[in-house]
Structures are given as C-alpha cells and as structure tokens.
Amino acid sequence: MALLIVVFFLLNLKALYAHSVETTSLKISSVFDDNYAVTWGSNHVSFSLQGREIRLSMDNTSGSGFGSKAIYSTGFFHLKMKVPNRDSAGVVTAFYLSSHSNNHDELDFEFLGNLEGKPYTLQTNVFVNGHGNREQRFHLWFDPTEDFHDYRILWNPYQIVFFVDKRPIRIYKNMREAGVEYPSQPMQIIASLWDGDDWATDGGKVKTNWTYAPFFAYFRGFNVNGCPVHDSNPQDCYSSKYWWNSNKYRTLSPPQQKLYQRVRDKYLKYDYCKDRKRFPKPPPECPQ
Known part of the structure; x- marks a missing residue:
C-alpha cells in the first residue's frame, strides 16, 4: 500500500509539473532580442524595461x-499589446503569423482604429494557400487602449484558436477530410503599426487624422511557445x-466552450459565414 501511495504521488507530481510548465510558460518575460528583430521603420521604434517592452510609432x-527570427510550424503564440488611443481611425495594429510564399498562409489579429469615443474593432482572418476573405470582427469587453492584454493563437494539427486573454473567440478546425484548406506552411510571427485608412475604418470612408500623430502601439511578452522549423525536422513539429x-488541445474544454459561446453571442459583430451577399452559399468550413 505504501508503495502504491508513493507511485501515485510521483505520478501526480509529474502531471502537476507538466501543467505548471505549460501554463506558466506564457507568463515568462523574455527580452525582445531573444526571439525578435525590428524589420522596418527602425527610426519609429523604441525600447523600455531593459528590452522587455517595444513601442512602435506611426506618422505620415x-x-x-x-x-520573429525563426519560422514555426505549430505552437501557442502570443503577444501582449496595448493599441493607440485617442482618434485612431485608419490606424491598424497587427499581430499575425504569415508564411513567405506567393500562395501564403496567414493567421491575423488586426485592430482597426476608430474615431474617438467609438469602439475599436478587432478583426481576425485566416488565409490558406493565398485564399482569405474569412474575416470575423469583434467589439471587445474592454478598452484595448487602456492596458496590455494577451492575444494568443493556438495552431496545431487539429485546430486554430484565437484567444483574447484566456477567452477563446474564434475556432478554425482542421477539416481537410471534408475538402477544407488548412494552414500547413511554416510561418513567421509579425507585428506592425501601419496606415490602413483606405479600408480599415467604415470601409475606408474615415481617413487617418494626422494631427493626432504620432500614434503608438506597445508590445510585451516576447517568449515563444512554438516549434522552430529546421530542414531536418519539418514533420517533427506535428509531434x-x-x-x-x-x-488536451484537440478541442476546447467545457469551460472554454462556455466562454467561447458567450463571446460569440455578445461581442461578435461580423462573421463571413453569415454574409450572404458575399457568400450566397456558405464556404465549406462554415456551419451549414
């Protein structure tokens, strides 16, 4: 009996340790240079907190x-972000994964700025083999300009899940067996602040107000939970x-499913699956 108790304790300790590593790894603060590099607009970039925070700026x-310095296949990617405040119409703050091919794969978080006093729109999108037009848009339950929040993308062989903090807001299932395209190309983690006033606010009707420039977006949380791709291990990332x-990550847990449904019911403002003008017949990945 004593031996069984010891074995039981050790097994539970191992499980607890694994869970601890898994759940706390997203909280570890890494220095920017460990995993990332500035890719453009270097004279519009500044650092603070000993390299643990980066500020992107945009003017006219x-x-x-x-x-990211590496490219990845599968992972649980995240960045902590605080987006520009005041009158930010036309301003786009983005965190996304993207491959480097003509027929690219891409997974997007895009914050679309708005006139002062009106809500930001968080747009998500999925591209597979260059095919996009899978937008879903949300008005969040908080003001994303006031503080940092954690935006996460789970990408594995079974599903892609977009999270805001710990709440799942969007799921894109692997339905290849039903003929639905699913991202498979190695992707880089990218973040940017740029002028999208030809489309970002009210379809481009509201332009960027440059009297409020420069606009600032802030990022933290530079650790990466992903499988870096090397020539010798392209399939290893699916292990x-x-x-x-x-x-555990094939589907949402029951509590996550409840949070997901609550977000969809209260905060989803546009879903391409329900846009009959664009898609008289819903795309195959959409609920029929």
Missing part, C-alpha cells in the same frame, strides 16, 4: 514593425511531444 512618413499538439 512611416509606420513600423518587427518579426505530440509538443504540449500544444497533445490530446
């Missing part, structure tokens, strides 16, 4: 951006040895 001469590929 340039925006700015950064990207269950990576915690984000385990059975």
Whole structure:
C-alpha cells in the first residue's frame, strides 16, 4: 500500500509539473532580442524595461514593425499589446503569423482604429494557400487602449484558436477530410503599426487624422511557445511531444466552450459565414 501511495504521488507530481510548465510558460518575460528583430521603420521604434517592452510609432512618413527570427510550424503564440488611443481611425495594429510564399498562409489579429469615443474593432482572418476573405470582427469587453492584454493563437494539427486573454473567440478546425484548406506552411510571427485608412475604418470612408500623430502601439511578452522549423525536422513539429499538439488541445474544454459561446453571442459583430451577399452559399468550413 505504501508503495502504491508513493507511485501515485510521483505520478501526480509529474502531471502537476507538466501543467505548471505549460501554463506558466506564457507568463515568462523574455527580452525582445531573444526571439525578435525590428524589420522596418527602425527610426519609429523604441525600447523600455531593459528590452522587455517595444513601442512602435506611426506618422505620415512611416509606420513600423518587427518579426520573429525563426519560422514555426505549430505552437501557442502570443503577444501582449496595448493599441493607440485617442482618434485612431485608419490606424491598424497587427499581430499575425504569415508564411513567405506567393500562395501564403496567414493567421491575423488586426485592430482597426476608430474615431474617438467609438469602439475599436478587432478583426481576425485566416488565409490558406493565398485564399482569405474569412474575416470575423469583434467589439471587445474592454478598452484595448487602456492596458496590455494577451492575444494568443493556438495552431496545431487539429485546430486554430484565437484567444483574447484566456477567452477563446474564434475556432478554425482542421477539416481537410471534408475538402477544407488548412494552414500547413511554416510561418513567421509579425507585428506592425501601419496606415490602413483606405479600408480599415467604415470601409475606408474615415481617413487617418494626422494631427493626432504620432500614434503608438506597445508590445510585451516576447517568449515563444512554438516549434522552430529546421530542414531536418519539418514533420517533427506535428509531434505530440509538443504540449500544444497533445490530446488536451484537440478541442476546447467545457469551460472554454462556455466562454467561447458567450463571446460569440455578445461581442461578435461580423462573421463571413453569415454574409450572404458575399457568400450566397456558405464556404465549406462554415456551419451549414
């Protein structure tokens, strides 16, 4: 009996340790240079907190951006972000994954600025083999200009899930067996601040007000939970040895499913699956 108790304790300790590593890894603060580099607009970039926070700026001469040094296949990616305040119509703050091919894969978080006093729109999108037009837009339950929030993308062989803090807001399932395209190309992590006033606010009707420039976006949380791609291991990234590929992440847990449905019911403002003008017949990945 004593031996059984010891074995039981050790097994539970191992599970607890694994869970601790998994859940706390997103909270570890890494220095920007560990995993990222500035990719454009370097004269519009500044650092603070000993390299643990980056500020991107945009004016009428340039925006700015950064990207991961490695490319990844599968992972649980995140950045903590605080987006520009005041009158930010036309301003786009983006965090996304993208491959480097003509027929690219891409997973997007895009904050679309608005006139002062009106809500920001958070747009998500999924591109597969260059095919996009899968927009879903949300008005969030908080003001994203006031503080940092954690934006996460889970990408594994079973599903893609967009999270805001710990709440899942969008799911894109792997339905290849039903003929639905699913992202498979290695992707870089990218963040940027840029002028999108030809489309971002009210379809481009509201333009950027440059009297409020420069606009600032702030980023933290530069640790990466992803499988870096090397020539020798392209298929290794789909292994269950990576915690984000385990059975636990095949579907949402029951509590997550409740949060997901609550977000969809209260905060989803546009869903391409329900846009019959654009898609008289819903795309195959949409609920029929």
